[in-house]
Amino acid sequence: MKERGLLIVLSGPSGVGKGTVRKALFSQEDIELHYSISATTRSPREGEVNGVDYFFKSHEEFEHMIEHKKLLEWAEYVGNYYGTPIDYVEQSLSEGRDVFLEIEVQGALQVKEAFPEGLFIFLAPPSLTELKSRIIGRGTESEDLINNRMKVAKEEIEMMDAYDYVVENDQVDRACDRIKAIVTAEHCRRDRVARRYKRMLEVE
Ligand SMILES: Nc1nc2c(ncn2[C@@H]2O[C@H](COP(=O)(O)OP(=O)(O)O)[C@@H](O)[C@H]2O)c(=O)[nH]1
Numbered sequence: 001m002k003e004r005g006l007l008i009v010l011s012g013p014s015g016v017g018k019g020t021v022r023k024a025l026f027s028q029e030d031i032e033l034h035y036s037i038s039a040t041t042r043s044p045r046e047g048e049v050n051g052v053d054y055f056f057k058s059h060e061e062f063e064h065m066i067e068h069k070k071l072l073e074w075a076e077y078v079g080n081y082y083g084t085p086i087d088y089v090e091q092s093l094s095e096g097r098d099v100f101l102e103i104e105v106q107g108a109l110q111v112k113e114a115f116p117e118g119l120f121i122f123l124a125p126p127s128l129t130e131l132k133s134r135i136i137g138r139g140t141e142s143e144d145l146i147n148n149r150m151k152v153a154k155e156e157i158e159m160m161d162a163y164d165y166v167v168e169n170d171q172v173d174r175a176c177d178r179i180k181a182i183v184t185a186e187h188c189r190r191d192r193v194a195r196r197y198k199r200m201l202e203v204e
């Protein structure tokens, strides 16, 4: 039987660098992860492509997905819905592929309920001042939205204890290396456990 893949959840406040670290991680050849594309009701930003960055949905379409249990988790975040389509995750894991979710904190906590065996990583900013300057530097949000995101960020940082690991995003390549090391260690741990049970069953 094919072993199930690993579910990796990267979470953390808006502007900490989740998207940047994820893209860097996916550009590396020594780790193979499968990105779960989320659905959202937020409007596309310049350059974002439907079905690549997100599945962009109307409120009605999103609520239809909720009603028909098409989402593994969903959350309302600063006025928009975001959610993880369940079929892609289930199918990839059952075929032995490692799935990577990049989602906010409320959603990550819902995934933890459904998949306690997942690997939950919180990406943390070096400081709140640096977080704010990254959000401002990205230039995608109005001042009101930036203040909202900072307010939510403080609440999210309080939840970091619920995660298996906290990775500081001081430099993108260092954060990436830390995440790779965590994923590799988790694979080794699971292989060791699987081998131990296999041996136990052979002896029985
Ligand atoms: N719960 C949940 N959060 C998501 C999902 N997809 C993206 N998010 C999070 O929603 C928040 C806002 O995303 P977005 O508007 O793209 O802004 P950005 O990530 O700050 O650039 C971020 O924290 C994302 O990680 C999802 O499927 N579920």
Ligand SMILES: Nc1ncnc2c1ncn2[C@@H]1O[C@H](COP(=O)(O)OP(=O)(O)O)[C@@H](O)[C@H]1O
Residues within 6 Å of the ligand: 012, 013, 014, 015, 016, 017, 018, 019, 020, 021, 134, 135, 137, 138, 169, 170, 171, 172
């Ligand atoms: N380690 C880092 N050092 C400095 N700037 C960073 C770092 N990681 C990300 N950034 C910048 O911070 C901004 C927010 O990053 P982004 O990946 O959009 O965050 P998130 O997906 O968590 O909202 C971007 O302008 C990005 O270039």
